[in-house]
Amino acid sequence: MQSGRTTVSKFLIEQLHGTDDQADLAALLVDVTAAVKAISAMTSKGALGGFLGALDTQNVQGEVQKKLDVLSNDAMIQACEWGGLVAGMASEEMDDPYTLPKEFERGPYLLIFDPLDGSSNTDVNVSVGTIFSVLRHTKIGDPTVADYLRPGVEQVAAGYAIYGPSTMLVLTVGKGTHGFTLDREIGNFVLTHPDLKIPADTSEFAINTSNERFWEPPVQRYVAEAKAGKTGPRERDFNTRWIASMVADVHRILMRGGIFMYPKDTKDPSKPGRLRLMYEANPIGMIVEQAGGAASTGRGRILEVQPTSLHQRVPVMLGSKNEIARLERYHAEYD
Ligand code: AHG
Numbered sequence: 156m157q158s159g160r161t162t163v164s165k166f167l168i169e170q171l172h173g174t175d176d177q178a179d180l181a182a183l184l185v186d187v188t189a190a191v192k193a194i195s196a197m198t199s200k201g202a203l204g205g206f207l208g209a210l211d212t213q214n215v216q217g218e219v220q221k222k223l224d225v226l227s228n229d230a231m232i233q234a235c236e237w238g239g240l241v242a243g244m245a246s247e248e249m250d251d252p253y254t255l256p257k258e259f260e261r262g263p264y265l266l267i268f269d270p271l272d273g274s275s276n277t278d279v280n281v282s283v284g285t286i287f288s289v290l291r292h293t294k295i296g297d298p299t300v301a302d303y304l305r306p307g308v309e310q311v312a313a314g315y316a317i318y319g320p321s322t323m324l325v326l327t328v329g330k331g332t333h334g335f336t337l338d339r340e341i342g343n344f345v346l347t348h349p350d351l352k353i354p355a356d357t358s359e360f361a362i363n364t365s366n367e368r369f370w371e372p373p374v375q376r377y378v379a380e381a382k383a384g385k386t387g388p389r390e391r392d393f394n395t396r397w398i399a400s401m402v403a404d405v406h407r408i409l410m411r412g413g414i415f416m417y418p419k420d421t422k423d424p425s426k427p428g429r430l431r432l433m434y435e436a437n438p439i440g441m442i443v444e445q446a447g448g449a450a451s452t453g454r455g456r457i458l459e460v461q462p463t464s465l466h467q468r469v470p471v472m473l474g475s476k477n478e479i480a481r482l483e484r485y486h487a488e489y490d
């Protein structure tokens with residue numbers, strides 16, 4: 156595949172040619188790109204757009220919703236509800252799955268998304284993103300919550316958009332991970348980063364160290380050894396980064412390697428992690444695996460976790476696979 160001026164729709168039609176999903180999945184993902192363009196336009200207007208700031212509502216996790224969380228959610232619904240491609244949608248910003256209005260045809264897919272990832276960064280003009288996951292819906296009738304609770308290995312497509320200095324879309328339909336850049340003058344996503352690969356080794360890690368005292372011993376050990384540098388057991392210096400937008404941290408890892416961790420901690424013992432399985436960990440996990448990386452809870456592959464609720468949280472460790480294997484080893488030695 157040439158990276159010249161291949162648009163995302165042409166790329167998807169070619170990748171899906173001859174598969175069960177050929178026409179419908181490409182069409183759904185093109186609808187997703189329409190939402191992404193709308194969200195990109197809103198986020199890039201910044202303070203001039205009147206979209207910044209918080210609402211006085213909370214989502215199901217008790218997070219105060221930003222205006223842009225809700226507007227981005229609406230953009231995804233509007234772009235994807237009418238085309239006869241989805242049977243239903245679920246997101247971080249909706250307590251329960253969205254039932255399509257009666258007038259729209261029901262389609263073969265379930266779309267699950269984080270409309271605006273890293274939304275605490277909108278007011279400080281730091282990169283944010285959108286994350287999405289596509290599952291098949293094989294039953295007749297509107298989906299129930301139980302229909303959404305499929306493990307990540309069943310995803311037929313996943314991806315994210317990053318609204319940074321440029322807007323990019325990174326996606327997979329299970330045939331590698333590919334990156335596209337929005338050409339604003341033409342209005343198309345153009346293939347710029349075909350077949351992304353995460354190097355197996357790295358000396359860079361991302362974790363919110365303000366939680367260090369709450370981590371489990373295997374994660375404390377990993378970070379302490381990395382911080383010990385050349386004279387420690389790892390015998391080399393490590394570098395750290397933390398953007399507080401998972402998409403931005405993951406995007407850096409896809410570009411140059413590294414690992415990202417949001418482990419289980421004891422800060423709030425009722426939560427088994429910070430990030431949400433269905434619309435953060437699973438889609439990003441598929442993207443990372445398709446790029447040759449690994450995505451783990453520390454105790455097993457994220458994509459094999461059987462979900463029990465729509466908004467459940469999960470420990471996340473992902474990126475360069477030899478470092479993720481080391482983290483899994485430290486957990487196994489500790490347990
Ligand atoms: P969201 O904005 O969709 O709720 O997700 C925020 C997530 C993720 O993007 C990021 O890695 C993490 O929260 C940041 O958490 P801290 O505020 O603890 O750094």
Ligand code: MN
Pocket residue numbers: 218247274
């Ligand atoms: Mn949130």
Ligand code: MN
Pocket residue numbers: 269271272273401435
């Ligand atoms: Mn998020």
Ligand code: MN
Pocket residue numbers: 224247269270271272273274
């Ligand atoms: Mn979000």
